[in-house]
Each structure stands twice: as C-alpha cells, then as structure tokens.
Amino acid sequence: MPLVSFHDVEKTYQSLQGVDYTAVEHFSIDIEVGEVLCLLGPSGCGKTTVLKLLAGFEAPTAGHILMDGQPVTGADRDRGVVFQGDDSLYGWLTAVENVEFGLKMRHVPKLERRERATRYLELVGLKGQERKYPAELSGGMKQRIQIARVLANEPKMLLMDEPFAALDAQTRSLMQEELANIWRTTRTTILFITHDIDEAVTLGTRIGVMRAGPRSEVKGVIDVALNGARSRTDDVFLQYYKQVHAMIRDEVAKSLARAG
Amino acid sequence: MATPTATTADARRSVPAPRPHGAARRFFSVYGGYVLGFVSLFVLWQLASRYLVSSVLFPPPTVVFSKALTLLRNGVLVENLSASMQRILVGFVCGSLLGVPIGLAMGSFRPVRKLLEPYTEFLRFIPSVAMITVAVIWFGIGEGAKIFLIIYTTIFIVILNTAAGVSAIAPNKIRAAQSLGATRTQIFFHVALPATVPYILTGMRLAMANSFTTIVAAELIAANNGLGKMLWDGRLFMLVDEIFVSLVTLGLLGFLVDRTFRWSIYTFAGKYSPTT
Numbered sequence: 001m002p003l004v005s006f007h008d009v010e011k012t013y014q015s016l017q018g019v020d021y022t023a024v025e026h027f028s029i030d031i032e033v034g035e036v037l038c039l040l041g042p043s044g045c046g047k048t049t050v051l052k053l054l055a056g057f058e059a060p061t062a063g064h065i066l067m068d069g070q071p072v073t074g075a076d077r078d079r080g081v082v083f084q085g086d087d088s089l090y091g092w093l094t095a096v097e098n099v100e101f102g103l104k105m106r107h108v109p110k111l112e113r114r115e116r117a118t119r120y121l122e123l124v125g126l127k128g129q130e131r132k133y134p135a136e137l138s139g140g141m142k143q144r145i146q147i148a149r150v151l152a153n154e155p156k157m158l159l160m161d162e163p164f165a166a167l168d169a170q171t172r173s174l175m176q177e178e179l180a181n182i183w184r185t186t187r188t189t190i191l192f193i194t195h196d197i198d199e200a201v202t203l204g205t206r207i208g209v210m211r212a213g214p215r216s217e218v219k220g221v222i223d224v225a226l227n228g229a230r231s232r233t234d235d236v237f238l239q240y241y242k243q244v245h246a247m248i249r250d251e252v253a254k255s256l257a258r259a260g
Numbered sequence: 261m262a263t264p265t266a267t268t269a270d271a272r273r274s275v276p277a278p279r280p281h282g283a284a285r286r287f288f289s290v291y292g293g294y295v296l297g298f299v300s301l302f303v304l305w306q307l308a309s310r311y312l313v314s315s316v317l318f319p320p321p322t323v324v325f326s327k328a329l330t331l332l333r334n335g336v337l338v339e340n341l342s343a344s345m346q347r348i349l350v351g352f353v354c355g356s357l358l359g360v361p362i363g364l365a366m367g368s369f370r371p372v373r374k375l376l377e378p379y380t381e382f383l384r385f386i387p388s389v390a391m392i393t394v395a396v397i398w399f400g401i402g403e404g405a406k407i408f409l410i411i412y413t414t415i416f417i418v419i420l421n422t423a424a425g426v427s428a429i430a431p432n433k434i435r436a437a438q439s440l441g442a443t444r445t446q447i448f449f450h451v452a453l454p455a456t457v458p459y460i461l462t463g464m465r466l467a468m469a470n471s472f473t474t475i476v477a478a479e480l481i482a483a484n485n486g487l488g489k490m491l492w493d494g495r496l497f498m499l500v501d502e503i504f505v506s507l508v509t510l511g512l513l514g515f516l517v518d519r520t521f522r523w524s525i526y527t528f529a530g531k532y533s534p535t536t
Contacts, residue, residue, distance in 0.1 A: 056439070076441065
C-alpha cells in the first residue's frame with residue numbers, strides 16, 4: 001500500500017465575484033514510502049494547491065486523499081511542511097528553540113528536546129548557530145532551520161514547497177546537495193514541489209509532470225534511476241533532463257499563452 | 261555595484277573601533293541631539309520671555325524652575341503629580357488588561373469580531389473628554405470617575421491594535437505550528453500572542469498619550485488634586501508660575517513615559533513580529 005494516494009482530487013476556489021477557479025481536477029498519484037516525488041510544473045499549475053491539500057491546510061472539493069489508508073482531515077505532525085519563504089519561522093525564538101517547537105508542544109522533556117534539536121541543527125550544518133535568532137541568519141540558513149524543525153519532529157513525510165526558490169544560485173545548489181545527503185541518511189519520504197527541471201532531476205527518485213492550469217492533472221511520471229550523488233554533467237542526468245524538458249515544454253508554452 | 265557596497269560595509273565595521281574617549285563619544289552621538297534640543301528649547305524660552313514678551317503672564321524658565329523647586333520642597337508638586345499618575349496607572353493597567361484579551365479574541369474569531377465591532381466602532385468616536393459629563397454624573401468627582409475615563413480612553417486603542425496585530429500574522433506561522441502538531445490553544449499562546457506583542461505595545465503607547473489628555477481634562481473639571489487641578493487653581497488665583505510648573509511637569513512626564521515605551525518596544529519586542 002502506498003503511503004499517500006490522491007484519487008481523482010479536485011480543488012475549486014470560489015471567488016467573491018462568483019467566478020470559480022478549478023486549480024486541479026482528476027488529480028491522481030501515489031507516493032511510496034521512502035521516495036522523493038518531485039512535482040514539476042509551470043507556474044500557476046496548481047503544484048502548491050496539491051501540497052496544501054496533502055498538508056491539510058485546505059480540503060479538496062472532490063475526490064479523496066489517503067495517508068496510510070486514512071483520509072486526510074487536517075494538518076498534523078505526521079506531515080512536516082517546509083515553506084518557500086521564511087515567514088513561517090518564529091522570530092522571537094532562537095534557532096534551537098524554533099527546531100524544538102514541535103517537541104515542546106508534545107511536552108518532550110527539556111533536556112531531551114534540546115539534545116534532539118541540537119543534533120538536527122548539526123545535521124543541516126548549523127552547528128554553532130543554535131543561539132542566533134532567525135533575523136541574524138541568511139536566507140539559506142533560515143531554510144536549514146525549517147528543515148531541521150520538521151526533521152526533529154520526526155514526521156512520516158516531508159512536504160517541501162519550492163523551499164530553495166528564493167535562494168541565490170550557489171546556495172540553492174549547495175542546499176540541494178545537502179538535502180540529497182540528508183535523504184540518503186534518513187530515507188524520509190518527500191513530496192518536493194518545484195518548477196525547476198534541474199532541481200527535479202537532482203533530487204527526485206520520481207518526477208511527476210503537471211499540465212498547465214487551470215484544471216491541472218498529472219501529465220506523466222518519470223522514474224529517475226540515478227543512484228548516489230548526481231552530477232549535472234553526467235550523460236544520464238542530461239538524458240533525464242531532456243526527457244522531462246520534452247514533456248513539460250508544451251505545458252509551459254500553454255501556461256504562458258493563457259497568462260497572455 | 262559590488263565595490264561601493266563592500267566599502268560601506270568596511271566603513272561601518274570600522275566605526276566602533278576602541279578609542280580612549282569612545283564611551284563619551286557614543287553617549288554624545290546617541291543623546292547629544294536630545295540634550296542640545298532641550299537646552300535650546302529652554303534658552304529660546306528664556307530669551308522670548310525676557311526680551312520679546314516680558315510680562316508676568318509668560319514667566320521665564322528660571323522663574324518656573326525655582327517655583328518648581330519650592331513646590332517640590334513643600335510637597336505640593338509631588339502630591340498632585342502622584343495623584344494624576346496613580347489615576348493614569350490604575351486606569352491604564354485595567355484598560356490594557358481588558359483590551360488585550362478582547363482584541364486577541366476579536367482578531368482570532370470572526371463571530372467575536374462581528375459581535376463586538378459595533379461597540380468598538382461606535383464608542384471609539386465618542387472622545388473620552390465628552391464622557392467626562394456622564395462619568396461625573398455616574399461616579400461623582402472621586403477617583404471612580406477618573407479611572408473610568410482612563411479605562412475608556414485606553415481600552416479601544418488597545419483592542420483595535422491587538423486585533424490588527426492578530427490579523428497581520430503570516431498564515432504560514434499558524435500553518436507551520438499546525439503541522440508540527442500544536443493544538444489550537446497552544447497556537448494561541450505560543451504563536452498568536454507573541455507575534456502580536458509589538459502591536460499590543462504600540463496600542464498601549466498610544467493609549468498612554470490619550471490618558472494624559474484625558475486625566476488633565478477630567479481634573480480641570482472635577483477634582484480635589486492632580487496636575488489638572490493645579491492648572492485650574494493657577495488660573496483661578498492668577499498663579500501663572502504654578503500653571504507653567506504643571507505644564508512643564510506634564511511635558512517631561514509624558515516624554516519620559518513615552519521614551520520608556522519606545523525603549524521597551526525596541527528592546528523586548530524587537531524580535532517579536534507577526535510577519536517576519
């Protein structure tokens with residue numbers, strides 16, 4: 001049984017003017033334990049909608065989403081979310097206090113949660129920054145706090161909504177490498193939302209390409225049989241890049257044409 | 261672009277280099293402007309009353325300060341000052357204690373907002389000074405009326421600011437807490453409340469300024485003591501010096517209280533923010 005399955009999911013937003021917008025329709029995909037599923041699509045295709053539905057921040061208008069066979073009814077600690085921006089961090093808490101937030105809410109004893117939070121900060125490369133406040137850290141470091149914060153909470157899976165999109169190119173590729181390393185040690189299931197083909201081929205064990213919105217759905221799924229560290233200059237990497245590119249090209253064109 | 265940025269960064273780094281007179285220099289760069297500003301205010305005042313107006317109706321600061329000393333020695337100033345401050349403090353603390361939870365509830369729950377908005381939106385346009393009339397009818401000229409008026413002038417500003425702070429909270433802060441397993445109550449105490457602190461303090465700071473206006477007005481009309489009463493007596497008995505003593509006291513007191521608020525917002529609430 002897959003960890004997560006989307007069955008014919010539809011999400012329609014109602015606007016105050018009475019104009020409804022259907023972001024996704026007939027959306028179906030399974031997420032297996034231990035995989036990194038990259039959901040790739042042009043902007044405005046409803047990738048983030050899919051993540052919000054699985055996170056439980058919003059409810060689907062039709063279809064159903066199952067996790068471990070149970071319908072998703074709201075946000076819970078088994079699905080840890082890493083947001084794109086840094087506005088989800090708590091500016092009044094230090095790095096280590098942010099990371100232990102979930103543990104504190106569950107009343108894990110202070111010593112134990114401090115020890116665990118420190119360990120995860122070390123895992124994401126923030127050793128020595130524990131006492132700093134988010135405002136004192138760079139964009140890349142803030143995203144590391146977010147990652148450490150969900151990992152320390154030990155969720156069943158990670159939902160990442162373009163977590164590196166706001167970073168500069170160098171930091172982004174460094175963060176991608178480190179996330180790949182973390183995944184290799186922890187083997188956590190990850191749903192990773194991105195619009196960047198390169199990022200999807202770098203991180204994904206499977207890539208789901210979405211159609212241009214509205215009424216988006218999964219156009220096709222590509223298994224990435226690359227093991228170990230991936231190099232952007234490898235022939236196999238380039239082949240996957242081309243394959244994904246061919247699939248998404250038309251969708252990007254459609255999405256641009258619709259945006260007018 | 262890269263070069264000038266680097267230069268400014270280096271320049272900034274080299275400013276607090278340790279020097280023998282570093283502390284004095286820093287003190288002057290921080291407070292020098294204030295000191296100069298206040299000194300020039302009193303110098304101008306002195307010059308104006310000596311050479312421009314030269315009337316007993318506009319006493320120079322030297323006269324006012326010596327009068328203030330006398331009033332300090334015989335206890336009159338302290339008595340009136342503490343009477344006014346006590347009323348402000350009691351009313352202000354009560355108003356804030358009532359206003360913060362109401363504001364939090366209004367900001368967090370839509371039905372509560374819909375229910376209470378008519379009250380806040382209606383009452384906040386009736387100035388507390390206008391309410392002196394009913395306050396005196398209801399509570400007499402004792403402490404009750406003044407404390408009621410200070411609570412009245414405090415509570416709406418604190419409510420509105422607190423509610424605005426809650427609505428300004430970035431949705432992702434709440435969502436993150438939800439998916440980390442926090443309950444609604446935990447989100448309220450660990451996310452919504454701390455994120456709103458700067459708005460609460462700003463509301464209280466504005467309310468404090470209002471409290472000064474209100475207490476003087478209330479004491480002018482009906483009181484046995486207080487800075488407002490001192491002003492009124494000064495007018496009755498043509499004690500112009502005393503009027504000026506209470507005016508200066510009000511100005512200084514307001515300035516000090518406001519600075520304390522600004523400093524505490526800056527120091528304690530700098531890290532608290534609904535958005536970042």
